[in-house]
Amino acid sequence: MSQLVNLLPIVGLVLIFWLLILRPAQKRQKEMRALQASLTPGDEVLLGSGLIGTLRSLDDDRAQIEVAPGVHVTVVRGSIAARTTATLDGPADTARPEDV
Known part of the structure; x- marks a missing residue:
């Protein structure tokens, strides 16, 4: 149980990194591909x-x-x-x- 509590901050940081950095970048990349295809x-x-x-x-x-x-x-x-x-x-x- 103690080990699980110690991992929670790391899991939280990974989740925040994904929400703030990776997800918006993937969305922009998808929009750019759609634009390129529609030209x-x-x-x-x-x-x-x-x-x-x-x-x-x-x-x-x-x-x-x-x-x-x-x-x-x-x-x-x-x-x-x-x-x-x-x-x-x-x-x-x-x-x-x-x-x-």
Whole structure:
């Protein structure tokens, strides 16, 4: 019984660590995977570096982003952080960067 009481603080710390650190990180990772899967050419996207552009094409691990008329940048697909405006068919997924 005494040994069980001694383990309770350790179990409590592990539970708190899981609730405050691991669970939110898993949730963010799941949301990012859903965003990556839902991207389509024509979406306006925000890259992790802060660049905003229009998605022109997608490959398995790369994306072609148009940052200015006629200026295309190839980036790793995982660097796309958010969809910034509505596509031609539907509402926006996130707020515009200037609203944040």
